[in-house]
Amino acid sequence: MKIQLENITPSEIENRSMEIISQELVQLGITLNKEHAPVIKRAIHASADFEYAQNLYFSENVITQALSLLKNGACIVTDTKMAFSGINKKALYNYNCKIYNFIDDKDVALAAKQNNTTRSAACIDKAADIKEPVIFVTGNAPTALIRIYELYKEGIINPGLVIGVPVGFVNVVQAKELIIQTDIPCIISRGRKGGSNIAAAICNALLYML
Amino acid sequence: MKIQLENITPSEIENRSMEIISQELVQLGITLNKEHAPVIKRAIHASADFEYAQNLYFSENVITQALSLLKNGACIVTDTKMAFSGINKKALYNYNCKIYNFIDDKDVALAAKQNNTTRSAACIDKAADIKEPVIFVTGNAPTALIRIYELYKEGIINPGLVIGVPVGFVNVVQAKELIIQTDIPCIISRGRKGGSNIAAAICNALLYML
Numbered sequence: 001m002k003i004q005l006e007n008i009t010p011s012e013i014e015n016r017s018m019e020i021i022s023q024e025l026v027q028l029g030i031t032l033n034k035e036h037a038p039v040i041k042r043a044i045h046a047s048a049d050f051e052y053a054q055n056l057y058f059s060e061n062v063i064t065q066a067l068s069l070l071k072n073g074a075c076i077v078t079d080t081k082m083a084f085s086g087i088n089k090k091a092l093y094n095y096n097c098k099i100y101n102f103i104d105d106k107d108v109a110l111a112a113k114q115n116n117t118t119r120s121a122a123c124i125d126k127a128a129d130i131k132e133p134v135i136f137v138t139g140n141a142p143t144a145l146i147r148i149y150e151l152y153k154e155g156i157i158n159p160g161l162v163i164g165v166p167v168g169f170v171n172v173v174q175a176k177e178l179i180i181q182t183d184i185p186c187i188i189s190r191g192r193k194g195g196s197n198i199a200a201a202i203c204n205a206l207l208y209m210l
Numbered sequence: 211m212k213i214q215l216e217n218i219t220p221s222e223i224e225n226r227s228m229e230i231i232s233q234e235l236v237q238l239g240i241t242l243n244k245e246h247a248p249v250i251k252r253a254i255h256a257s258a259d260f261e262y263a264q265n266l267y268f269s270e271n272v273i274t275q276a277l278s279l280l281k282n283g284a285c286i287v288t289d290t291k292m293a294f295s296g297i298n299k300k301a302l303y304n305y306n307c308k309i310y311n312f313i314d315d316k317d318v319a320l321a322a323k324q325n326n327t328t329r330s331a332a333c334i335d336k337a338a339d340i341k342e343p344v345i346f347v348t349g350n351a352p353t354a355l356i357r358i359y360e361l362y363k364e365g366i367i368n369p370g371l372v373i374g375v376p377v378g379f380v381n382v383v384q385a386k387e388l389i390i391q392t393d394i395p396c397i398i399s400r401g402r403k404g405g406s407n408i409a410a411a412i413c414n415a416l417l418y419m420l
Contacts, residue, residue, distance in 0.1 A: 086406070167257060172258075174213045174215050196296070
């Protein structure tokens with residue numbers, strides 16, 4: 001079989017990909033909400049999975065809130081090193097935002113062991129001490145989302161935004177619905193799907209909208 | 211709506227997830243090749259996408275070859291920092307394997323600019339100097355796979371294994387088929403799907419099989 005490569009320069013690849021995604025959405029009969037479209041398209045771009053055109057939940061006015069947070073130097077807390085790695089630091093630091101991942105911290109490992117919880121959940125407790133407005137970016141651990149819910153309900157944290165897209169089979173669907181039921185501004189991939197790649201893609205989409 | 215969380219300890223979550231995946235594969239009428247099953251299940255675990263039960267291509271005898279490479283201290287080269295972050299370093303270093311990601315290297319940026327190619331492709335050229343057997347792990351850049359193909363055809367590199375699971379819309383399908391057509395041992399996600407999360411998941415599945 002002769003394989004035919006498309007002749008394209010590196011700088012054109014992303015635009016061409018986005019064009020293809022837009023065309024195929026039309027073919028699928030899907031019209032995206034204009035405000036949400038850049039986020040949805042970047043999630044599809046990161047996964048080649050058009051289910052993200054249907055499963056992303058956006059709380060009311062969340063894009064405006066997210067952009068305002070990022071413009072004013074919010075602090076991003078991620079649950080995995082993969083999501084941390086995937087977020088565009090240059091774009092982030094342009095706006096004086098900070099980004100933390102506490103998963104390898106010794107106090108986090110200790111707290112997780114003591115409380116028989118995951119290190120991802122213990123990271124949320126640690127993040128409660130952050131003074132700046134916090135954007136939680138969760139691509140892996142539903143236990144992190146559950147802890148965000150608990151600490152919010154107890155009045156201990158008040159997240160500026162939750163990007164809640166853990167992937168998986170145990171308590172993932174439920175953890176996402178818990179967040180949706182609160183008043184926390186959020187972008188959530190309903191159902192089982194998500195992942196660190198999707199978490200980073202959503203975060204970057206917001207940064208590129210600025 | 212009352213949300214009911216499953217009561218489960220952190221250490222049980224992964225086993226429970228794998229159980230659910232196995233059960234649902236049965237319900238879908240899918241029987242996995244026994245040797246490939248751990249890799250396929252971990253790709254599904256990383257994405258909640260059962261398409262990975264169908265789209266993963268394994269060259270003949272590749273699992274045995276991969277495990278032998280890892281046991282003997284191979285050198286992994288990844289195309290993204292996300293895949294690099296997601297691969298279990300502890301497991302890797304237990305077998306004296308090395309792992310590199312050249313994407314931020316200055317000589318790579320320069321070479322990419324000079325040759326009007328992507329930095330990911332330029333990373334492959336840089337990897338040609340590695341003396342140990344190399345496992346290429348590509349979760350993002352089809353241009354990296356194309357460069358692997360070219361350098362292999364020119365006799366400049368002879369990869370021990372290619373885990374080729376870039377995601378996307380431009381030259382992704384073709385780049386994967388190029389590798390499949392060679393004699394390089396490979397694990398490839400046919401079609402558009404893949405990603406750094408899938409790349410890391412496959413790599414980790416192999417490490418956990420040792």
